[in-house]
Amino acid sequence: MTRFLLRRLASMALAALALTVIVFALTNLQPNLEKLARTQASTRMSDAEVASWLARNGYDRPMLIRYSEWLGVVPAWRGEDGTGGRCNTDPAPRFCGVLQGNWGWSTRFQGEVSAILGDRLAATGRLMFWVMLVMIPAALTLGILAGMREGSRIDRALSTVAITTTATPEYVSGVLLIALLASTQAGLSPLLTDLGLIDRPTLFLGNARSAATEPTFWNLALPVATIALAGMGYIARMTRASMAEVMAQPYIRTARLKGLPFRDIVLRHALRNALIAPFTVIMLQFPWLLNGVVITEVLFSYPGFGWTLVEAAGNNDIDLLLACSVVAVVLVLATQLISDLGYVWLNPRIRVR
DSSP, X not given: OHHXXXXXXXXXXXXXXXXXXXXXXXXXXXXXXXXXXXXXXXXXXXXXXXXXXXXXTTTTSOHHHHHHHHHTXXXXXXXXXXXXXXXXXXXXXXXXXXXXXXXXXXXXXXXXXXXXXXXXHHHHHHHHHHHHHHHHHHHHHHHHHHHHTTTSHHHHHHHHHHHHHHHSOHHHHHHHHHHHHSOSSSSHHHHHHHTTSOSSSSSSOSOOGGGGTSOOXXXXXXXXXXXXXXHHHHHHHHHHHHHHHHHTSHHHHHHHHTTOOHHHIIIIIIHHHHTHHHHHHHHHHHHHHHHHHHHHHHHTTOOSHHHHHHHHHHTTOHHHHHHHHHHXXXXXXXXXXXXXXXXXXXXXXXXXX
């Protein structure tokens, strides 16, 4: 197991390093650097003035050198007067890169990238906590109920619900939920207000910006529901297929012939084996949910990781975009490792070397 973990950690480090090289190269293309110069200085700059600004700020040097400085493996660049660069402090450290804990300066939010990203990740973490708390139990329940009696009416009804939620993207379900539950002109909110059942304009809040600092059921319910609906269908279908396969095994038939209660058969004999495949799917949902987080946070104006990633890309915030990319890659690789370890724990027949 130790050799397996070391080998996986080494491959994760190499994969993260390779991705940072690719993202750094794409974000530091010449058109992006020229756009950065005009954004930070003046949109009316001439080409000569742009070239002068890039030279003064160290962007005219070879890309490999600037990447090594960003990573923190070579001394940081300083201007002719000894100032400027990534760590413009007194005294200035010789190395000032990611390995030293410096992620750079955000040109979009005018602050340290590490502080901004920390706040945004905390906001997204709170959102995803409630998403997983709603999505996983609901998906497992649907899948187990459908798989216990394959081909029954309950199975067909729940499978239809699962397929429908899976096929509906977040930007569609989010808009439908806003129109149905968070509109003062349409949906249920005007009807409930007229009947005196609610004392506020809408049943839920369609803008979740306030939920980042003061989350409540009113302002967080729709973003959570949007992401959960998109993810629960796939987990439910995988759970249903796994449960149906386990229920057809000979040892389950033997237990039923011995007269064991159906509830005990499901909970004590079938459930653990049926959860092996869904567990892997659940862990792999975390990288997939990044897409849903981006769409949902932009749709509901929730200032989390996905919203910050869009802002960084749209405003050519190079350091912040690089930091977001590193976080996304680490999350994908870490969840894959946890998925492998969990699969081994659930299925003792599997050995890792």
